[in-house]
Amino acid sequence: MRNPTAQSEETCTSLCRTSIGSPRGSLFRWKNCLLPILFFAAIHLAAREKDATQYGMGLIVNVPFPESEVTKVVQEVVQNGMIRGTKEYNKDPYISGATSASSTPVFSQWNEGGKVFYKVRLKALDPRNFKDSSDVGTLAVRYVVQAQDSNHTVLRIDARFVEDFRRAVHPSNGSVESAEYKDIHDHLDAFELMRAETLEAERIKQEKATKFQSVASASDAPSFSSSSTVSSPSASPASSSPSLPSPPSPSAPGSEPASRVLTALATPSAENTPAPGTAAATPSQSLEQQVHDLRRQVQRLVKAPGAPLKSAPFHSASTLQSLPTGAEVLIVISTPYWVGIETHDGQHGWMLRDDLEQLP
Numbered sequence: 001m002r003n004p005t006a007q008s009e010e011t012c013t014s015l016c017r018t019s020i021g022s023p024r025g026s027l028f029r030w031k032n033c034l035l036p037i038l039f040f041a042a043i044h045l046a047a048r049e050k051d052a053t054q055y056g057m058g059l060i061v062n063v064p065f066p067e068s069e070v071t072k073v074v075q076e077v078v079q080n081g082m083i084r085g086t087k088e089y090n091k092d093p094y095i096s097g098a099t100s101a102s103s104t105p106v107f108s109q110w111n112e113g114g115k116v117f118y119k120v121r122l123k124a125l126d127p128r129n130f131k132d133s134s135d136v137g138t139l140a141v142r143y144v145v146q147a148q149d150s151n152h153t154v155l156r157i158d159a160r161f162v163e164d165f166r167r168a169v170h171p172s173n174g175s176v177e178s179a180e181y182k183d184i185h186d187h188l189d190a191f192e193l194m195r196a197e198t199l200e201a202e203r204i205k206q207e208k209a210t211k212f213q214s215v216a217s218a219s220d221a222p223s224f225s226s227s228s229t230v231s232s233p234s235a236s237p238a239s240s241s242p243s244l245p246s247p248p249s250p251s252a253p254g255s256e257p258a259s260r261v262l263t264a265l266a267t268p269s270a271e272n273t274p275a276p277g278t279a280a281a282t283p284s285q286s287l288e289q290q291v292h293d294l295r296r297q298v299q300r301l302v303k304a305p306g307a308p309l310k311s312a313p314f315h316s317a318s319t320l321q322s323l324p325t326g327a328e329v330l331i332v333i334s335t336p337y338w339v340g341i342e343t344h345d346g347q348h349g350w351m352l353r354d355d356l357e358q359l360p
Contacts, residue, residue, distance in 0.1 A: 054173045054174060055131045056171030058156065058159075058172075058174075059174065059178060059181055060154065060155070060156045061155050062148065062153070062155075063152065063154070063155050063188070064151065064152055065151070065152075065153055065188055065192075066150060066151060066153065067153045070153040071115055071145050073184050073187040073188055074143050074155070074184060076187060076312070076316070076317055077184050077187065078117045079100050080183075081097065081098050081316075082094050082095070082316070083095045083121055083176060083180070084176065084179035084183060085172075085177070085178060085179030085180065086127045086128050086129050086139070086159075086172075086175060086176050087127070087128050088124065088125045088126065088127060088128075094179075095124060095127060097121055098121040098139075099120060100119055101140075102118070103118065104118050104120050104138070105138075106120070106138055106140035106162050106169075107142050107158070107160065110142070113146060114144050115144070115145045115146075116142065116143070116144050117145075118141065118142055118143070119141045120139070120141075121138070121139040121140075123136055123137075123164075124137060124138065124139040124161065128175075129175040130160075130161040130170040130171065130173070131170050132168075133161050133163075134163070135163045135164070135165055135166070136163070136164055137161055137162050137164045138161070138162050138164065139159070139160075139161050140159070140160055141157065141176060142156075142158045143155070143156070143157055144156040155184070157177040157180055158172075158177065159176035160172065187312055187314070187317075190313055194313075194333065194340055198332060198333065296359055299329070299359055300328070300339075300358060300359070301326055301327070301328060302323045302325055302326060302329065302351075302355060302356060306327075307322070307323055307351055307352065307355035307356075308320075308321075308322050309321050309343070309349035309350070310350045310351065311350070312350060313337075313340075313350045317350070320347065320349045323343070327343070328344065328359075329341040329343055329351070330342045335353075336353075337352065338351065339352075339356065341356075
């Protein structure tokens with residue numbers, strides 16, 4: 001059977017010769033001859049350009065983060081069990097069931113420096129976005145992390161599919177590399193946001209602690225004696241009574257230190273400051289209630305049966321530790337579904353909001 005493309009080209013050539021040899025040849029015939037030839041040439045050129053630029057090129061990007069942070073995020077993405085940017089069936093959002101590996105025969109040994117990681121999915125069925133892929137085979141993604149300087153890292157991602165039967169290698173069109181990098185980029189942005197908000201929360205906490213200590217110091221100051229009050233010509237008869245005793249300390253027994261409690265946005269207001277001539281117990285009760293309210297705003301208890309402390313606000317993020325039921329944590333960052341917390345031993349991480357409850 002003859003190639004339809006070759007047959008069309010022969011027809012166009014014959015038409016051109018007829019037009020050239022005929023004295024009645026016209027510009028219209030020249031156009032009819034040249035247009036099909038240009039059309040087929042454009043198709044072949046587009047096909048060659050697509051093969052050269054879209055398949056097997058991989059992805060190389062300069063990331064503005066230190067190599068240690070990029071390595072940590074890449075390790076989490078490698079272990080999440082998902083390969084994005086491809087799928088086995090049209091209804092799937094990605095390919096699941098992938099595992100991390102130290103090496104794979106899909107790629108030759110890497111000898112150009114840096115840290116190398118692999119994510120492999122065995123028995124993948126005709127994954128999308130790989131050139132001429134078919135049958136069942138091994139799908140693998142390689143990540144190479146190379147430090148450029150103290151604040152920049154070069155990240156390289158490549159994806160390939162190899163059939164189990166024919167051992168044919170099918171390069172990616174770039175969809176897998178782009179989707180995997182987006183996942184890494186989102187993790188890095190989350191870490192950067194968490195770091196910035198943690199620093200801001202620490203600054204606010206120090207400011208609140210300083211203001212609270214100032215109010216507490218003012219409430220502990222001794223009252224004026226009756227003799228000094230009487231010596232004032234503007235003193236009223238009621239002010240000549242014996243001096244009031246100093247109020248007790250604002251911290252109730254068993255309460256948390258002020259530096260651990262004061263991360264809430266509320267501050268001691270003017271109406272809570274003790275006024276001259278008030279009862280001795282009033283300032284102490286006001287400050288104690290204030291401390292209790294602040295504790296309820298920023299402290300939480302872990303619900304039963306316990307919950308994991310994540311390194312980032314993602315379900316796929318690594319677990320730093322498992323917190324037991326009833327463990328107290330301090331909220332430093334709040335989002336609609338996740339909260340950034342600090343444990344009693346100073347560990348920072350993320351927890352689902354639904355895994356926590358308020359103090360009784």
